[in-house]
Amino acid sequence: MRELEVGDKMYNVKQDGFGDFARYTFSEVATLTKTLAILKNGVRLYNQPRASYIIDDIGYCVSRKKGVHWHLVSIKAIRIAQVENEKIAAHDWFETKEFTLQEKQLIFKEFKKLEEVT
Secondary structure (H helix, E strand, C coil): CCCCCCCCCEEEEECCCCCCEEEEEEEEEEEEEECCCEEEECCCCEEEEECCCCCCCCEEEEEEEEEEEEEECCHHHHHHHHHHHHHHHHHHHHHHCCCCCHHHHHHHHHHHHHHCCC
């Protein structure tokens, strides 16, 4: 467990309830004070690592919001964020798209093919 340094890449995950998607935010440590690490997006973190069992083992608390943690970026976090972003994009596309009958038939046929395979 180490203190943050300028240039460290950080991420945070928000989720509005269990049914919502995990929404990832990424930033970088821009400046340091005696006790804080300030990210490029303006978030101020206590520059003291803490145990954080929800996302990663180690987290850094947001100043004045000790229940909100940011974590050092890892390859695993980037991959998970990419998968979640694809889910969000697909969901949003289906929410806004109005399908023609022909498009609905095409989708129906593709799902039928999938059902036959499984």
